[in-house]
Each structure stands twice: as C-alpha cells, then as structure tokens.
Amino acid sequence: MVRVPVGAATVAPTTTDESAAMSEPTPVVSTGPTPAAGRNLPAAIGVGVFLGALIVASLLVVPWGWVLLSTVFLMVGVDELRRGFAAGQVNVPFVPCLVATAVMGPAAYIGGAGALLLTMPATILLLVMWRAAHGLDGAARDVSAGAFVVGYAPFQAAFTALMVAQPDGVRRIVVFVLISIASDIGGYAVGVVAGRHPMAPTVSPKKSWEGFLGSMVACVGVGTVSVPLAFGAPWWAGAAMGFVVVWLATLGDLVESMIKRDLGIKDLGRILPGHGGIMDRIDSLLVVAPAAWWMMSVIAA
Secondary structure, three states: OOOOOEEEEEOOOOOOOHHHHHHOOOOEEEEEEOOOOOOOHHHHHHHHHHHHHHHHHHHHHOOOHHHHHHHHHHHHHHHHHHHHHHHOOOOOOHHHHHHHHHHHHHHHHHHHHHHHHHHHHHHHHHHHHHHHOOOOOOHHHHHHHHHHHHHHHHHHHHHHHHHHOOOOHHHHHHHHHHHHHHHHHHHHHHHHHHOOOEEEOOOEEEEEHHHHHHHHHHHHHHHHHHHHHHHOOOHHHHHHHHHHHHHHHHHHHHHHHHHHHHHOOOOOOOOEOOOEOHHHHHHHHHHHHHHHHHHHHHHOO
C-alpha cells in the first residue's frame, strides 16, 4: 500500500467548558509532509520475501497449490474483517462466511466462472438462513455485512483461481502479482521521498499524489516487460494492463482505508509484522483480481 506520512496540526476545541473539552476527541487535519517510513521496514521486507517464497512454492509444487494457499489466507482475512466489524458494533455471521471462503476458490478452479457465480447467491441464502435461526433483531444489517465480507474478499480472490486453472495459469498468477505489488513498491518508494500532496486526506492522509505517480511508473514498467515475456503480447498491451492495475490497486487501498476509518481501527490485524493483517496486505490484490483475470483472458487468448 502507498502510505506516505504527512504532518498533522491539532485543532483546539472551541468549547469553554474545560471538562467537556478534555472528554471530546480532538480533530486532526493534514498540513504538510513528514518524510518518515511509518512502518518497521526491515520486518516488512522480511515478511514480503517470505510471502513471495510461499507464493512461488504454491505455484510450483502442485497446480492447485495457489488455491489452497489463498484459501487459508482468506480464512484468516475474513476473521480479521469479522473482528473489525465487531469493533463497529456489527456482527458478521462468521460460519457462513467461512464456509463461503472455503468453497469459492475451489469451485472456481474446478467449475470455472459459472460455478463461481453460483456460489454468491448460495452464500446469500446461507447467510439469511443462518441469521434468521439466531433471531431477527439486526438481521438485515448483519446479513448485509456478511454479504459485503464475502463479496469483498473470497469472491474477488476466486478470480485468481480462474487464472491458475488455465494451461498457462502459473504465468498468469506471476504477472498478476508482479504488476499489483509494483503499485505498492513504486508508490511507497516515491511517496516516502517526495510525497507532498495528500491524495485523499479524509480517507488515507498518508497516501500522496507523488506516490501514486511512482505506482503508475512501476506498474506500467513491470507490465511492459512481464506481459510480452509471459504471453508474447505486444509491449503496449502490458503497458495498458499496468495502467489499469494502478488505478484499481489504489482504489483497493482506499476502500480498505475507508473501512478501517469508519470502524475506528488502525489495522485489521497484526499477524504480519510491518504490514498489519492479511487484509492489510492483500487489499489491492483483491480489487485488481477480477479485472486482471479478464485482461489476461484477452491478452493470452
């Protein structure tokens, strides 16, 4: 994720009642850049290398290794989302969401896009039945939250199972991951050094336009190289894919930042030192996955 720390100024409370002023939260507004990394960089790099090794191993050992690995990660991620929503007083029906997470990736890998599409209405039905069995007070809210969690995480991630199910599936996953993480790496590197103008200060004050430019250059560059090497496509097809991915990856970062800000939490988890939780690490990958599946279906045809 592109996180460029910016400075903050404190706005003093306007009330004249001292006790009321001390009990109310102090609003914070962005005023300028602070060139700090904002994370444990050695730990973040170490975790990133470890995750990269897991991805490579999952792709080389067995064809469905990626599906198994991503399903395990997503189960942890869904639990993180459940805990996050619980902090916001919303009870996500955990068991139906976990069942959907366990089913969607394998269903896509074995049955294709049609099977994946069928899992979503089946999940909604399961959510409604499960929640109704536990009472109707707040049921609509909880079912809606469950549907969001499933649609946001395992459903979008299952498009990677559609990729890896193809004869050249390993190459598709490699290209997808390389271009997607290029957004994080390029944005972080440029943002830390040159970030000056917040991109969305009310949602993610540490994300800058300069960092976004770094993401753009990195994604287009990696796409320009990787897509021709993997599929024999023209360079401009890779550049176009990189251009699309950077917008979607940035959107994925902002969506998760909005969720966390609305729930009043900093990170969705702490399982990955230097990164936060599983969802903090894969937020951009999730939003990119459906579009990447479609673009590679066209490019590699």
